[in-house]
Amino acid sequence: MHVISHVIAVAFIIFAAEGFSATIAKITTGPQPRLELLMSRSEARDFKPGDKAKLIIDKQEFSGTVKTVRRQKVMIAITSGKNKVARLRKGVLARVTNKESKPDRRKTVARASRKKSKKNPYKLSYTARGSERERLDNSISLDLEGGLAGGPSQIVPATGVTLGAFVSHNTVMEFNYIRGGANVGEDETIPGQLELQKLVDTEAASLRFKNFFGNSFYTNTGIGARRTTLTAYPLGVAETVVIEDGPVYSKTQADAVFEFAIGNKWEISFFNIGIDWVGLMAPLSKIRLPNGGNNLDESPQEGLQAIVEANNFQSNSDFDLSELDKEPEATFTSKIYIGFSF
Numbered sequence: 388m389h390v391i392s393h394v395i396a397v398a399f400i401i402f403a404a405e406g407f408s409a410t411i412a413k414i415t416t417g418p419q420p421r422l423e424l425l426m427s428r429s430e431a432r433d434f435k436p437g438d439k440a441k442l443i444i445d446k447q448e449f450s451g452t453v454k455t456v457r458r459q460k461v462m463i464a465i466t467s468g469k470n471k472v473a474r475l476r477k478g479v480l481a482r483v484t485n486k487e488s489k490p491d492r493r494k495t496v497a498r499a500s501r502k503k504s505k506k507n508p509y510k511l512s513y514t515a516r517g518s519e520r521e522r523l524d525n526s527i528s529l530d531l532e533g534g535l536a537g538g539p540s541q542i543v544p545a546t547g548v549t550l551g552a553f554v555s556h557n558t559v560m561e562f563n564y565i566r567g568g569a570n571v572g573e574d575e576t577i578p579g580q581l582e583l584q585k586l587v588d589t590e591a592a593s594l595r596f597k598n599f600f601g602n603s604f605y606t607n608t609g610i611g612a613r614r615t616t617l618t619a620y621p622l623g624v625a626e627t628v629v630i631e632d633g634p635v636y637s638k639t640q641a642d643a644v645f646e647f648a649i650g651n652k653w654e655i656s657f658f659n660i661g662i663d664w665v666g667l668m669a670p671l672s673k674i675r676l677p678n679g680g681n682n683l684d685e686s687p688q689e690g691l692q693a694i695v696e697a698n699n700f701q702s703n704s705d706f707d708l709s710e711l712d713k714e715p716e717a718t719f720t721s722k723i724y725i726g727f728s729f
Contacts, residue, residue: 521654534722635690637682
């Protein structure tokens, strides 16, 4: 929780700046660090030597003075944030403004391509697709989700919420909470006389990193904790069967899990919609619970035997309840979500 609160606090002090988008083409460190930025010619023409400039790079703020302007390249001597220049990398996106520049309402993003040439070692595309453009200025996201979770034997509908803090425009640190439940079937405990209705309730919380590749495709990786409660209620096959209200079996199991998913997320202004096409929640280790996770004072065999005696069923007390005591298994998920980013 300390890590999550720290991330949220940092996210709230991050702000988005209007201005021109550029790519770092050259980094000069030392007592007087400089950054050479590559942008479109029309944007470079708005800068001239002596201008005071402000830069936002990976959510960090820098200030400096424009030294030279040559076609698409603007050289800026950094005056504030000098100690952070050495940690920057070429090809990283930068938001840059000066007193004379007008806000770029299209939020055009310049992206470095892997295709290089002698003429232009940082061949750029100034038509980056919409979702990547929108992420450049985002600090926080909040999403509501719904979908399905299950293994080979059962499918459970689930809903949840995700809070995200942008580490960079292509990396989001997320806290996710999801919960679901369903009737997962009936077992005939005493043929023709008694059945057990099984209900499952599950919830999970996880901390994960969402990494974007290009416009909208992402992978999501993290760790978390999962809790699953299985409850069994007796049901009489015939109407004459007498059964007291309440379950005969209720057990909770908890485990640490590894989470992975692939999907797409699209951003339109402040709104976003996304899909986890397929995800996996795999158990890592079991978490011990008080009383072994049992939620009832009596054993399920004792509860079933009382029903047998009350109804004079012809049955022994050797009930097969092995299906109820299975360990939590790997869960596959698929979900859709909608929310806001700002």
